[in-house]
Amino acid sequence: MRRISKIVTGGVLALALGVSTASAVANAEDHPGDYTGPGVNIRQTGNLDSVVLGMGYQGQGLMAKCSAQGGSNVDGETHWIKHSNNQSKIVGYSIKTYVTWSGGIPYSSGSVCNG
DSSP: EEEEEETTTTEEEEEEEOOOSSOOOOOOTTTTEESSSSSEEEEEEEESSSSSEEEETTTEEEEEEEEEEEEEEEEEEEEEEEEEEEETOEEEEGGGGGGGEEEEEEESSSSOOOO
């Protein structure tokens, strides 16, 4: 299977021909982290009314891709982190309160990350 990747300022845009958007692809700009508790929802976008794609659990690990601000407010927090779950390979958004990561990640306004 052929993969095409394009580096974009502030992040990485990876296009994989013939691969589901739900599959995880680790990029040079991804930052390792983990969930801070059990049963953290991984949503399609940074909104509470968005589809839950799966759940993340402490110890599974994740790769943080970017931060989207402007989604649903959860206990005063509106930053949603796009990430891939290391175990399940699900890619989606979780509220910042329930994930940790090392290093800086690109920032976008709105409920989804740009690119």
